[in-house]
Amino acid sequence: xxxxxxxxxxxxxxxxxxxxxxxxxxxxxxxxxxxxxxxxxxxxxxxxxxxxxxxxxxxxxxxxxxxxxxxxxxxxxxxxxxxxxxx
Numbered sequence: 001x002x003x004x005x006x007x008x009x010x011x012x013x014x015x016x017x018x019x020x021x022x023x024x025x026x027x028x029x030x031x032x033x034x035x036x037x038x039x040x041x042x043x044x045x046x047x048x049x050x051x052x053x054x055x056x057x058x059x060x061x062x063x064x065x066x067x068x069x070x071x072x073x074x075x076x077x078x079x080x081x082x083x084x085x086x087x
Contacts, residue, residue, distance in 0.1 A: 001074075002064055008018025008046050010071065013065040023067065025049055 003014040006022035014020035019042050021029060029035060034045050058064050059071035067074050080086070 005065070006051075007043075011056075011065070012052060012069050015074075017066065019046075021046070022052065022054065044085040046070045 001017075003017045004020060006014045006025065007010045008025050009022045010051065012022040015023050015026055016077040019026075019029070025046070026050070029037075029045065037045055055066035055069060055071055057074055058066050058073035060072060060073070060076040062076065064073035064075070066072055070077065070078060070080070072080055
């Protein structure tokens, strides 16, 4: 699924269609310093976060952004894991 670009890191893919964070910011929001923050304050919290550099487009030549340093989008990364990380 393509949820567009991260609200905080425009060069990384979002993992949620509602709040649109990248995985690392989603984890920070859920379990980190903002864990006790009300969901209504997400956008305010997001403005205090620093954007992370992106990984470019997926190396499998699809139109989606890569989500890791492997250079694969989420769909191709999942397939790579299913195939026992063939290298």
